[in-house]
Amino acid sequence: MSCTVRTLFFAAYRDLVGASEMEVEVAEGATVRDLVVELRGRGEPFLRLPEDPAIAVNRTYAGAGEPLRSGDEVAFIPPVAGG
């Protein structure tokens, strides 16, 4: 069993990855942490992402242990600089 999440990359992370969004398959019951490990495990360019990026799941900041469900929107949030 697996589930598919929609990952988003913004600003510097979009530049690093070379894409602004991507569908990723993770195992049933995977957490945010598992997703990041899975992606970085693919090597370049994903290895350029930090090991512990800030993440938002469905538009809310989420901890590494947050479980993912199919259809979730998982955003990789570079250090913010609004204002």
Add this chain to the structure above:
Amino acid sequence: MSCTVRTLFFAAYRDLVGASEMEVEVAEGATVRDLVVELRGRGEPFLRLPEDPAIAVNRTYAGAGEPLRSGDEVAFIPPVAGG
């Protein structure tokens, strides 16, 4: 020898004294303190003024020991409430 100063009364002090300005004669070398004592010595309505009002001499806040010269503008400043 004496000198004449122009005293000003604002807001609540003007209401207490019943006048907004008045010429007062004080002795040569008199200080702000001497002026207040002189005025309060005249009894009502001047006794209604506090013994230690805030005072401005020539538009600058002045201490009790500030000496007065003829022609000085001496303002009795009630507690302020700008803003």
Add this chain to the structure above:
Amino acid sequence: MVTYAAVVHDPIDPGSVLARVGHPEDGAALLFVGVVRNHAEGRAVRGMRYDAYEEMAAQVLRAIADEAARALGTDRIAVVHRVGELSLGETSVAVAVSSPHRAEAYAASRYVIEEIKKRLPVWKREHYEDGGQAWVQGVTPTPTVPISGGGE
């Protein structure tokens, strides 16, 4: 450093006070607006009269703005205080500050309004809904005159 300070009788347009500050190097601007509100210590208010020792107030206002600019590293400050009869919702004071960074703008803005409350020779008389009126209790500006003490 550019400061502007005025005591005025006509209505204040806060936007035009804000327009007096700002500079290509400034990333932050802050506008404080004091308005006549409809209540004071539990009493309904229908208006306010501001009296001032105008010649001195203009000088004190300028001194406050200059102090804030010098001490707090802001390069532009404009402050305007109104006197006369004001209706509810009308602006009594507007303070505009701009500076390269926001911390200085907040500090300078707050300094100006707090010093106004402590030192500006202005008084206000509240007109209450019930028909009464009274001078608003104020703050004694320093230096005070220790009349009862001897010597200086």
Add this chain to the structure above:
Amino acid sequence: MVTYAAVVHDPIDPGSVLARVGHPEDGAALLFVGVVRNHAEGRAVRGMRYDAYEEMAAQVLRAIADEAARALGTDRIAVVHRVGELSLGETSVAVAVSSPHRAEAYAASRYVIEEIKKRLPVWKREHYEDGGQAWVQGVTPTPTVPISGGGE
């Protein structure tokens, strides 16, 4: 308590943001305006691009305004953040607050702008006079993801 929060593409008119606050009970209003300045860490800047995770930014902005209103006793807060290409001097963010007394207005205004800097999913890319450009170094929003640690 009334709050307004928006992420916009069109230019911000700070006066119209200020006009969203104010109430007969309020004696103080405060408007913060962030503008694009001509320098950053010693480099001459000619413009700035603001990117955002727009759907989330709108939510976060509203949450920040609501927190400020609830925690700080202000009754009205309006905040607007712009995204897209901005020229020097253009407004990137405007925060308006009104409250019965000034202390709450200053506290709420500062809270909103500081939380924006900490949490709002917005990024800026500086365009330099010399032709270069770079993402502005930002602040990592919390909670972070401790990938390397085991368990939760």
